Amino acid sequence: MRIFDPHIHMTSRTTDDYEAMYAAGVRAVVEPAFWLGQPRTSPESFYDYFDGLLGWEPYRAAQFGIQHFCTIALNPKEANDPRCLPVLDELDRYLAKDRVVAVGEIGYDSMTPEEDEALARQLQLAIEHELPALVHTPHRDKAAGTRRTLDVVRESGIAPELVVLDHLNELTVGMVLDSGCWAGFSIYPKTKMSEDRMVEILKEHGTGRVLVNSAADWGRSDPLKTRKTADAMLAAGFDDDAVDEVLWRNPVAFYGQSGRLELEEPKPDEEATFRGNSIRRGGA
């Protein structure tokens, strides 16, 4: 089974996770830029983070046979902090880079005017850079937030097939699929969405334009939720082809719109380094 996790924050995960993911079938991941669990207080912190998403993390992933791509954006939560806003002026530099396959995560957290501005501006950047957009939907007031997000996406003029709305549930999936956007689901141990509920959604809405991710990060989360969802699909009677569609071909089709996915499996190389630094211990 081959798996593409279209949303996972590997910077927060261990090498054990990479090993377990490879063993479970994960061969490619997309890591969206997001917040770190505590606020950043200057633009420079973002640039170092972006550099890590484009440098150290793909190097780490490659040592475990996994292709690592990323999405770049000023996240909705920190778009409310005036100290972080200058990041918007430098995004052009990062959105032009080879392993950046979308603008994201953008979207709403608390639906403030500042978030409106950041969302609209970054959707324009997606259009200018001919990139897809990964749009987070808010945890609070999700249905209203999703409706409002769809309005802003429509007003931006970006093609709906270039947009995924993420963290959906039973109440928001219908309007997103109706809009022509892609529907993203984050399968969590306790909150958001479980693999069994996901299977029910797939039965009701079908397997087209659906992305399933673990969204694993520094919080309680599970980087193997993609595989567990695949197993739950098989147990519920979906065949191997449907599993391959949802867990591999769909994310490849969505992020492939960037023209920047290169999916040959990296060969782990004990001697490889990034800027002269390695994941070996007792060495460099």
Added chain:
Amino acid sequence: MAVTTASLSTPPDPQPGLIAALDDTARTWLEGSVAEVAAEPAAVRRLFPAVRRRCGHGRLDSYWTVDEAARAVLLTALPLRGQALADEVTRLHRHGDPAEQRAVLRALPLLDLGDLALALVRETLRGNDTTLIEAALGPYAAAHLPDAEYRQAVLKCVFYEIPLDRVTGLGTRADRELARMLADFAHERIVAGRDVPEDILPVVRAFPDVVGGRAELQHALKEEG
């Protein structure tokens, strides 16, 4: 002095080789990008990172890869001078991945920067990436790096096993103090029973008095020839 080094004072002009090497799509993209940068310098911020994807990254000649050469062409198209040019180039380097940083470092001798880009060379020499260190020690560093720093850079290459024939300017910049440092390094290695890299010997031989009465060192210097 019989020291073989990369003795170029300026790198080869990247333009002619590139024009021959690029296919039509890539050439059109690069020509359009050069025009954009000439008209609006800030455009370089999104064009410079996209070069590898648009033009490729194979080797062009002994100095340039295709992406480094194409990036150098974009930098030379910037209609900026002095501090403004240094600021733009410095920020491309700061936000660049290793391939972009190599391109900036290799292009430095083509840009009218005086010693305004020395900070980039120094930052690179503090790091551990041998490909970047090698790119930093080209004609720009040979022309601008102060003596003490140039010597330290050469010694760092020896420690990182970067062949000294890739360090520009050694033929003219190697001095007695550098020879003394390399002789001491060689002596240390001999005493420890370790190999002495061959490529440091010509520098030491050029200043025989630094060897002093160290018999093992004299022996090592003679052995090769």
